Amino acid sequence: MPKFAANLSMMFTERPFLERFAAAAAAGFTAVEYLFPYDHPAKTVADALRSAGLKQALFNMPPGDWAAGDRGLASLPDRREEFETALVTAISYAKTIETPLLHMMAGIAPCDDPAAIACYRENLKKAADVTAEAGIGLVIEPINKRDMPGYFLNDFDRAFDLVLDLDRPNLNLQFDVYHRQILHGDVITALRKMAPRIGHIQIASVPNRHEPLTGELDDRRIFQEIDAIGYRGYVGCEYRPAAKTEEGLGWMAAI
Numbered sequence: 001m002p003k004f005a006a007n008l009s010m011m012f013t014e015r016p017f018l019e020r021f022a023a024a025a026a027a028g029f030t031a032v033e034y035l036f037p038y039d040h041p042a043k044t045v046a047d048a049l050r051s052a053g054l055k056q057a058l059f060n061m062p063p064g065d066w067a068a069g070d071r072g073l074a075s076l077p078d079r080r081e082e083f084e085t086a087l088v089t090a091i092s093y094a095k096t097i098e099t100p101l102l103h104m105m106a107g108i109a110p111c112d113d114p115a116a117i118a119c120y121r122e123n124l125k126k127a128a129d130v131t132a133e134a135g136i137g138l139v140i141e142p143i144n145k146r147d148m149p150g151y152f153l154n155d156f157d158r159a160f161d162l163v164l165d166l167d168r169p170n171l172n173l174q175f176d177v178y179h180r181q182i183l184h185g186d187v188i189t190a191l192r193k194m195a196p197r198i199g200h201i202q203i204a205s206v207p208n209r210h211e212p213l214t215g216e217l218d219d220r221r222i223f224q225e226i227d228a229i230g231y232r233g234y235v236g237c238e239y240r241p242a243a244k245t246e247e248g249l250g251w252m253a254a255i
C-alpha cells in the first residue's frame with residue numbers, strides 16, 4: 001500500500017493553514033504537501049511541521065501573483081528575473097522546512113510558442129541544477145486544461161520526453177492521476193512507462209476531485225499498480241473533501 005501525504009491546500013481547510021499540520025497528524029498522516037508556504041516565515045512552517053511530528057513531501061516554487069492569475073513563471077520570457085528570485089526563495093524555504101522535493105509550475109503560455117518553449121527549457125535546466133546543488137529534487141506536472149486553461153505544460157508525453165532529454169538525475173515527473181485521466185486516460189500504461197522518472201504522485205477521484213473510491217477510476221487497482229511499479233515515495237492526497245475532511249477519510253481503511 002502506498003504511503004499517503006495530506007495536501008494541506010485542499011484538505012483540513014476547515015482550519016487556518018498552520019493548524020492543519022496537527023489536524024493531519026491527528027488523522028493519522030505522517031507527511032504533508034501543499035501548494036505554497038510563502039505567506040508565513042519558513043521557520044514558522046517548519047515548527048508547525050515538526051511539532052506535529054510530520055515529514056514534508058513537497059511544495060511548489062512561488063508561482064508569481066496567484067490572485068492575478070499567474071500559475072508559475074517558468075515559461076514566461078519577460079519574467080525571467082522574477083523566476084530567478086522565486087527560485088532563490090524556494091530553495092531557502094526548502095532548506096528550512098526540509099522538503100525533499102519542489103514542484104516548478106510552468107505558467108500560462110501557449111504550449112506551441114517557440115519563445116515560451118525555449119524559456120521553459122532554459123529555466124527548467126537552471127532550476128534542476130540549482131536544486132541539485134541544494135540536494136533537493138525537482139518535479140514538473142502536466143495539468144489538465146479544464147482546471148487550468150492555458151497552462152503551458154498540458155501533455156504527459158511532452159513532459160516525460162523533456163525529463164528524459166534534459167537528463168538530470170534530480171529532475172522527474174509529478175504524476176497526478178487526476179490530471180492524467182482527464183488529459184489522456186490510460187493511467188496504468190502511463191504509470192508503467194513513466195515509472196523510472198516519476199518523482200511524485202498525487203491522487204483524487206475523477207471527475208469531481210474528491211476522495212479516492214468515489215470516481216470513475218478503480219483507485220484500488222491504481223494503488224496496487226503504484227506499488228507494482230516500485231514507487232516508494234509519498235502519494236499526495238490532492239483532493240477536495242466532499243464534506244468535512246475527517247468525515248471523508250474512510251477510503252484509507254477501505255482500499
Ligand SMILES: O=C(O)C(=O)[C@H](O)CO
Nearest residue numbers: 035060103141143176238
Ligand atoms: O493542481 C495541481 O494538481 C497541482 O499539483 C499543482 O501543484 C498546483 O496547481
Ligand SMILES: [Mg+2]
Nearest residue numbers: 141176202238
Ligand atoms: Mg497535482
